[in-house]
Amino acid sequence: MMEFGLDARTEEYRAALTEFMRTYVYPAAEVFSAELDGLQDRWAWDSVPVLEKLRGQARQRGLWNLFLPGAEGAGLTNVQYAPLAEITGWCPQLAPAALNCAAPDTGNMEILERFGSELQRAKWLQPLLDGTIRSAFAMTEPDVASSDATNIETRIVRDGDHYVLNGRKWWITGAMNPNAAVFVVMGKSDVKADRHRQQSMVLVPRDTPGLEIVRAMTVFGYDDRSHGGHAELRFTDVRVPVTNLIGDEGDGFAIAQARLGPGRIHHCMRAIGVAERALEMICARADERVAFGRLISEQGVIRAWIAESRVRIEQLRLLAHKAAWLMDTAGNRAAHNEIQAIKIAAPSTVQWILDKAIQVHGAGGLSQDLVLAEAYASIRTLRIADGPDEVHRGSLARAELNRQRRSRSVRTESGGPTPGVVPTGKE
Amino acid sequence: MMEFGLDARTEEYRAALTEFMRTYVYPAAEVFSAELDGLQDRWAWDSVPVLEKLRGQARQRGLWNLFLPGAEGAGLTNVQYAPLAEITGWCPQLAPAALNCAAPDTGNMEILERFGSELQRAKWLQPLLDGTIRSAFAMTEPDVASSDATNIETRIVRDGDHYVLNGRKWWITGAMNPNAAVFVVMGKSDVKADRHRQQSMVLVPRDTPGLEIVRAMTVFGYDDRSHGGHAELRFTDVRVPVTNLIGDEGDGFAIAQARLGPGRIHHCMRAIGVAERALEMICARADERVAFGRLISEQGVIRAWIAESRVRIEQLRLLAHKAAWLMDTAGNRAAHNEIQAIKIAAPSTVQWILDKAIQVHGAGGLSQDLVLAEAYASIRTLRIADGPDEVHRGSLARAELNRQRRSRSVRTESGGPTPGVVPTGKE
Amino acid sequence: MMEFGLDARTEEYRAALTEFMRTYVYPAAEVFSAELDGLQDRWAWDSVPVLEKLRGQARQRGLWNLFLPGAEGAGLTNVQYAPLAEITGWCPQLAPAALNCAAPDTGNMEILERFGSELQRAKWLQPLLDGTIRSAFAMTEPDVASSDATNIETRIVRDGDHYVLNGRKWWITGAMNPNAAVFVVMGKSDVKADRHRQQSMVLVPRDTPGLEIVRAMTVFGYDDRSHGGHAELRFTDVRVPVTNLIGDEGDGFAIAQARLGPGRIHHCMRAIGVAERALEMICARADERVAFGRLISEQGVIRAWIAESRVRIEQLRLLAHKAAWLMDTAGNRAAHNEIQAIKIAAPSTVQWILDKAIQVHGAGGLSQDLVLAEAYASIRTLRIADGPDEVHRGSLARAELNRQRRSRSVRTESGGPTPGVVPTGKE
Amino acid sequence: MMEFGLDARTEEYRAALTEFMRTYVYPAAEVFSAELDGLQDRWAWDSVPVLEKLRGQARQRGLWNLFLPGAEGAGLTNVQYAPLAEITGWCPQLAPAALNCAAPDTGNMEILERFGSELQRAKWLQPLLDGTIRSAFAMTEPDVASSDATNIETRIVRDGDHYVLNGRKWWITGAMNPNAAVFVVMGKSDVKADRHRQQSMVLVPRDTPGLEIVRAMTVFGYDDRSHGGHAELRFTDVRVPVTNLIGDEGDGFAIAQARLGPGRIHHCMRAIGVAERALEMICARADERVAFGRLISEQGVIRAWIAESRVRIEQLRLLAHKAAWLMDTAGNRAAHNEIQAIKIAAPSTVQWILDKAIQVHGAGGLSQDLVLAEAYASIRTLRIADGPDEVHRGSLARAELNRQRRSRSVRTESGGPTPGVVPTGKE
Structure with a gap:
């Protein structure tokens, strides 16, 4: 029976994680910026105190390594993890790291967990799981x-x-x-x-x-x-x-492929979280900014953006959940087309929403005062990283053409006419 | 537990309906056209013999009044009926009528079934259910x-x-x-x-x-x-x-509202069927048409259209199913936003795919030889019928703004900072 | 010196033609419809009385064969004819025919005038110029x-x-x-x-x-x-x-090519006239239709469409005029890229505007009561007729790539760095 | 007589400026970056030696203050300056500054030249014209x-x-x-x-x-x-x-308005230069990058981008030139709508082209190695600076609605039917 609701375990995690975001992560954002500025080595981001503290709090609350399906992680399925990854997208600088769920470590942990030797697991997987390296x-x-x-x-x-x-x-x-x-x-x-x-x-x-x-x-x-x-x-x-x-x-290619599926889903789910946050910011700004005598939340163009953003986010999330569900129930290989579809759809959709969010915020939206421009840059990257959109579209089209060819040949053998060929409604 | 698969009953219906489409409906299309041309009264479409025959066959196979949830219909939920309505979209001129599932009769039967008096049911609902008027x-x-x-x-x-x-x-x-x-x-x-x-x-x-x-x-x-x-x-x-x-x-407005929900979902599901058929036609044509020395299925622009069509159809269908599921589990009123979202999304998405399908077929795509131009006209109408897109976007935006206001006020009371306000990643 | 104004002769013709449209063409539209309905032979459109009358009036006012550059026509350049062709686009069913400037006769007259023998000119060109066949x-x-x-x-x-x-x-x-x-x-x-x-x-x-x-x-x-x-x-x-x-x-291909240039410009200019009329209708409707308590001309989304329509029409017209000017001053062959550019740009731009015009008019915009749906069908055809957009884009891209290659090789020989290769603003 | 060619004086300047770009500006770009990095005061960009040298060379060649129409500048009209401003857009970091044609100094010089007192001109205009402050x-x-x-x-x-x-x-x-x-x-x-x-x-x-x-x-x-x-x-x-x-x-508002017209045209012309450079880079990259066994210049999607870029640039440039011509011949106020139109059209068009250019270059396109990402950020800003697109669209729509109202009332008075009201082609 079709079912779009979340199960109880996921709901529990969501509540805990939402609470964690509000209580710990958001307030930490400014501190994090300041501590980054104070670093001796510009790049040693994970050694700032506020992050260390956050990670401790996350661990204590069982919000640790949620991404990892096996016994060494939280044991969540993709469908269970997806809504949680989305929440971390509300604050992509801090939340994934706080939960030890940040790329590229997640993908590396996955392959070490699946393909690593005893030695490799002891030497590198364990400290990664512990968040010490x-x-x-x-x-x-x-x-x-x-x-x-x-x-x-x-x-x-x-x-x-x-x-x-x-x-x-x-x-x-x-x-x-x-x-x-x-x-x-x-x-x-x-x-x-x-x-x-x-x-x-x-x-x-x-x-x-x-x-x-x-x-x-x-x-x-x-x-x-x-x-x-x-x-x-x-x-x-x-x-x-x-x-x-x-x-x-000679296993390199196969391992890389295995690494891609979950990684792409995680990226896309976080991107959806970014879009939700952007929409939240659009609505908040639209309710406080006055232009030409009216709140901009009362202006038709802004409303059209808000509605379109909601319509697109809903579709995107469902596609990501469907892909995650297929991975859980039929395996990553069987979910290949769906993973590719979400990889194509997510970045350009979220980019569109961020563009509108920037526009609603005016010059501030382009600046360091808000998260929008940086998020835009990061999401724009996803249209190139892991293969540009054009490559994925070409590949998905090939799969579709092949599927249709098989379907046509079945229909031809069975002797029936095909819907694409028989015209109706002729005058 | 989230579940995207169809249940056994729906799968059975789908198999039976697909078989019915291939065996009876497609072959009837040309006959239907010819019989329409032969009519004395130009408008008496439902009196042509081929349709009468089709309706008999549908009835015999239990493919009758599938749309009607109660005891007088097939007793299907919205989630169960949705994939069947989609299939009727493969041949929207014939299939819905053959199954006694064609608008506007469906909506009228629904309100008579829910709000009609004994007398009204006997006099009008019964012959409508029987397909005699x-x-x-x-x-x-x-x-x-x-x-x-x-x-x-x-x-x-x-x-x-x-x-x-x-x-x-x-x-x-x-x-x-x-x-x-x-x-x-x-x-x-x-x-x-x-x-x-x-x-x-x-x-x-x-x-x-x-x-x-x-x-x-x-x-x-x-x-x-x-x-x-x-x-x-x-x-x-x-x-x-x-x-x-x-x-x-004084009940008129309320009855009209009650009528809208299922009607919109049915329209949208059929539109998705139209899109699937268009994509099928695109692939078939692309595999047989040669331009400048190559099959057009090997040309990048066509492939990009195919991939985009697939990505958009998948998202659209999931949104329609989600709305149907909400109607089943929480009621039509609770599903209001989702129904509005699919009402906004479906016509423009399917119109985009039909435009590409026409382009792939060249001048033939505009003509009476194929179903595409007529389908385009029909889908274009949906951006106006039951309220133009702009009205629905305005209304959905209002709902979103209200939702966000409530959410902001909860957060403000609980004292926590909000994600839209706290910047991160400042330099 | 760059000059965007029309010369005196064109201005005179524009005034006369605008007057002719208002005084004779518009009032004739309903009569024309009625007379078409009364025809014995459904297809003998040019034998209805109102058209015969219009053609007489046009001839009398010197508004005849304006399209033909040589002595046998009005002797106008492309740049002079373009704004007049645009005006005929305000009423594409009647105006071009009334002026003996309707495709495909215009193109046929052109090739007979340029390539026809004495005999052919006497037998076919003359009656075409006279409008008798x-x-x-x-x-x-x-x-x-x-x-x-x-x-x-x-x-x-x-x-x-x-x-x-x-x-x-x-x-x-x-x-x-x-x-x-x-x-x-x-x-x-x-x-x-x-x-x-x-x-x-x-x-x-x-x-x-x-x-x-x-x-x-x-x-x-x-x-x-x-x-x-x-x-x-x-x-x-x-x-x-x-x-x-x-x-x-063996001349067939060359003659066909020669025929295309002016024909495309004429089509595009008329299409721009169609767009102007559509925008006129949008504004008129927006100023009289009330929705949710306000004139829709006060609603932001409609205003955005109006502004975008204006911005796009202006650019389109300039591109068409530029192409016409190049044809006049450098020849049709030299204007090949510009003609192709306007052939690509005009249909999709005007289609976009017509789509908005239909939307502003609601269901009426789709119907026989207004010219919009028919105009949409006609303009949509132009994205396929004379070669689909995709073919023209491919060809224009090839020309651009070649031009850039030549330009790169010149720069390389001259030893200078090229802008595409030298980065600036590195950090 | 309509005329799209450049006059002799502009052609001379163009040749000189193109030569200057190749010989001096492009080779200076890397040096400029390096010298910026070596600055004591991070912000004192105009004190680096390479720029000082460039400015000397520009001055020597008469490529100085080209933007300024009066006797104190080069005395060029807007139509003459526009193609030169475009060329400076090939290297927006260096070229405008090298020629003393960089915003915001240009606008400030203009208002001092038009509205400044003797004292103000001596104290601030002169050193600005000399480029010393x-x-x-x-x-x-x-x-x-x-x-x-x-x-x-x-x-x-x-x-x-x-x-x-x-x-x-x-x-x-x-x-x-x-x-x-x-x-x-x-x-x-x-x-x-x-x-x-x-x-x-x-x-x-x-x-x-x-x-x-x-x-x-x-x-x-x-x-x-x-x-x-x-x-x-x-x-x-x-x-x-x-x-x-x-x-x-009390003159502030009027002076600000006077400042805007030329400034917007300059911005837009430079933006067109940015687009030309981006297209140049697309073509160069497409001719050298191999993906899946073929040069990407042979792939249909890339070709469609190239053709579309060319079609859009041509239209944009014509619109900018038309606006400049109107400013020259009818005054800045009369050109208000055209200036607004180009202000709306240029940023989003150029942004679209830059997005494609980035995509063609892959990850490198996002990075400091190429000018594209920085150009994108800069062009994106123009959709907000000097008023967001939405404000300009609203204002342009108001002007269009007013124009159409006047036109309708003239037609009504003259008794004639209007094209927007009379249907034709009814069935």
Whole structure:
């Protein structure tokens, strides 16, 4: 029986998390900004006291590692976690980190939990679960269209008991943070293997010789230091023991795919939270700003934006929940199309809403006084990160064309006419 | 527990209905056109043999009055009926009529079932349920913005044992059909009463003296005779017995509201079926048309349309299902916002997809050879019928603003800061 | 010196034509409708008395054949004719025909004037200039993407002193009219010649044996009988004397290209007139319709539509004038990109405005009571006719990419850095 | 006679300026960045050596103060200056400043030239014309909708031979620069006067006691230090001599209006230059980036963007030129609607193109490596600065409604029917 309500466990978590946001997270926002400004190392965002305190409070309340489905996490399904991830989107700078649910650590924990050796789990998964270290995921490269993972050019060559890495990466989120202790690096270990078996993934500790943090990338002028920035990296004869390989040689592509599904859903759910917050801000501003003698909440154009925002958010959330439900009930692979659909839909929808929110707030909306411009920059990035919209649309279209071809051939075999061919209502 | 799958009963109906569409409905489409052309009375669409046959077949298979929730119908919930209504949208000229699930009869049956007297049920509901007569719903007027039902100007004045009607109506769908035996007419019985108690609804048999069928309206050049056209009516001292009043005097507005919810969901679900069929046609055409040396299914712009269509249809369907579920579980009134949201979203989304479908088919897409242009005209109408988009957006915005005001005041009382006000990530 | 004003001659014509529209054309519109309804032959639109009268009045006032640049027409440049063509768009059913400036006759007259033999000019051009016969242009075919003229499959084979034609055509505008005395037919005379030399054009009198008018196509639900409908034609061993060849064998493609430039500009200018009329209707309606207690001209959403319409019309007109000016000063070929640009921009812009005009008028806007729905159908067609938007965008993009390549290579040779490569404002 | 070509003088300037851009400006961009980074005072952008050199070179070549129409500038008309302003948009960080044509100094020079006293011209206009000082324009306030200038709350009170200023301003562009020696400040001198006579404008030297530079505002994450940032200012009992009044008391509103016309045109022309550069970058990137085995310049979606960009830029430029021509030939007031139209059209069109340019460049497009993200932030600002789009649309709609009302009343008086009322083509 179709059912759109949340179960009791999710409702409990939602209540607790909403309370946590109001009581601890929102009041911490300004302190966080101030403490970031006071840092010695510009990038060491996770060492500020207010965050440490928040994380303690979250842990105490059982709001910790909610993202992780297995026994080591909270054991929530995707459908249960989705509404919680959305709430963390109300304050994306602080809330995910406070709950140890921030990318890219979440994805890294997932693959270590699923594919990591005993040794790897002890050495890196445990401290990540405890929140004592951070990590990064190094896949994107400057010289190739990395949306097609088979283009990766970084080399991972076995040399005795070691792998030797050479190559360049950029947009490695979180990697500017000195406390990001380990990098999950994707590269090619065998360029002669089958196209999807050429890649391997290895763990590279931050302090390994030959690994150079070249510079920080900015996004619309933001360096995103509040979650560790985005680094350009250079690997020159970087050596790690073979025990740092995740899974087997050639597993890289498959592991990367496995990592993507949940990650995309989490991103999209948080983006929906961002949209909800933006709509909240639109309504609040519209109820207090007067222009040409009337509250702007009484002006038709603003009302049309509010209604459209609500209509779009509702549809978006349902699509994300549906994808999460499919992942839970049929597996990530079966949910591939739905995950792709939400990956396409979420960023552009939320971007549209943020654009309106900025417009409603006037110049303040573009500035450091409000969260909107920074959120816009961050959401805009999602139309490129993990593959640009155009690639996902092309791929989803291919799937749709194939589905329709199969469906047509079934109908043809069964002898019946098809709806697309038979005209009706002719005059 | 959230659940997006259909239940067993719905799946059974879907299988039966899909089979029915392929085996009976599609092959009947061309015959239907030809038989319409052969009619003596241009408007007597429901008297053609092929339709009579289809209706018999539907009845035999239990695919009859599926829309009606109570004992007199199939007893389906809105969530169960929604996916079936969608399927009838694959062939909107024939399928809804074949199943006795066509507007405006459905809405009229609903109100007679809920508000009709014994007499009214015997005289009109039963033959409507049996499909032996048709009906019309006369609300819209040419001179006033009828999206606000309180503007209605037609007068219904008690005179002894009769009501006397005077006024004009237009866009009365189905009313050109000589077999549309009864009209449900909305008018004002007491202009001094409270704003929402001025209206009453009466049943007016077609042959009542003083009721004049003035002319047929066209929509983008179509007269829509395949479902009885759209009539302009004039009521001049039309007298009906007081037993023709539905409910009590002053109940008109409330009955009209009650009628709207399910009607809108049905329209939207059928529109989604139209969109699915259009997407099917896009894919089929794209796989056979060659332009500049390549199948157009290999061209990026067409693929982007296909992907976007899929993404938008998925979101739309989920929103419609959610609204249906809310109606089932919390009542039509509680589902008001969701019904309004789908009323806003469906027409413009489906119109966008039909526009692309026409473009993919070239000039043929505009012509009588395919269903697309006629579907476009029909869907475009939905952005005006039952209130233009702008009115619904205004109303949904008002609801959202109110919701946010309540939410802000709760937060203010509880002393916590609000997410819209506290900036984070300041530099 | 840049100059956007109209010259004195154009201003004179504009004043005369505006006066003519108000005094004669508008009042004739209802009569025209009625007379069309009274026709024996449904398609003989140009034989109704009111049109004959209008044409006499136009001729008397020197408002005749304004479109034709040479001595046989009014001798206007494209820049001078453009604002006049726009005015005829205020009433596209009547005004172009009243002035003998209606497609497809205009294009046919142009090619006869430029490429026709003495004989052809005497026999067909003169009566067309006099407005005593009509014509059609038969190029589009049902089975191929005719936007690429090299796809044409109709065969024109020389046999002694005759050409023999075989093939199918559709969407041949005006051809249902019994008074359309001659068809300009495009076909292939030599499938082995160079790609753009395979086509020839011949004149086929309507009554030639073997030429069959198969049926009338409809656009949405309109059969466009007010300008002769759109015919499907079948040519079966249709024989015409070799003197009916226009130009030489193999000239077909070049003549078709020459015909396109002015034709497109005329279409676009008329479309701009349609948009102006729609905006006029929006404003008039907005100033008289009350909804929820206020004139809708006071509602923000309507105002935003009005402003956007004005902004878009202004830009569109300037683009059309610029293209016309380029045609006058540098030739049709040099103006190719600009003509393509206006061909892309005009239909979708005007469609957008018409959609808003319909919405402002409610259900009436969809109906036969106003010109809007019919205009919408007609403008929508322009996104497909003469090649779909997508083909023109692809072609314009190719031109732009080539232009940029040349520009880059010049810059590279001259040793200077290029703006696209040198970043500025780095942090 | 309509004429779209540029005159000889403009062509000469264009050639010279294009050459100047390639030879001097582009190569200076990286140096400028580096020198900015090396500044002691973060905001003293105009003191870096490379800019000083550029300005010398521009002056030597007669590319100096081109914006200023009178004898003190280059004496160009708006139509002549417009294509030159566009070229400076290819490198908006450097080119306008290099030519002494950068806002807000240009607008300030204009009002001093038109309204300044001898003393004011000697003291401030001359050094501005020489480029030895900079200036700022202080109008926008944080607490009121400053798009309506009558809302201004800063007070300017006469006290003997002085005016005393109190109030807050923000988004005062250029004011962070220590070399911005004088601020043009708008405030209210008489709150009881007529609505548009309450405001006055005074010159406030930067070092006047009581004038506090509170902080720098950021736009997205940019502080725009490359043109002096955007300051928040506080005026506390700031005293200036009465000779610092520009014009008379009460002239403030009128002077502000006079300042707006040319300023908006300049902004829009530069924005068109930004769009041209973005399109150039799109084409260059599309010709070198391979994705899924093909150059992306061969992919249909990218091509559609290129074509659309070209079509939109052409229309935008024509609208700007038309507005400039009207300003030249009929005056700024007569060009009001056209200026408003280009103010509405330019930012959103250019934003659309920049969004596509970013998407084509992938993550790099968001970063400091390319100019696109910063240009996007800057262009986005224009949808708010000088009044948000919504205000301008509302105002343009009001003008259109009034124009149409006058036109309807003329037609009604002359007795003729109107095109908006008479239907044609009825069936």
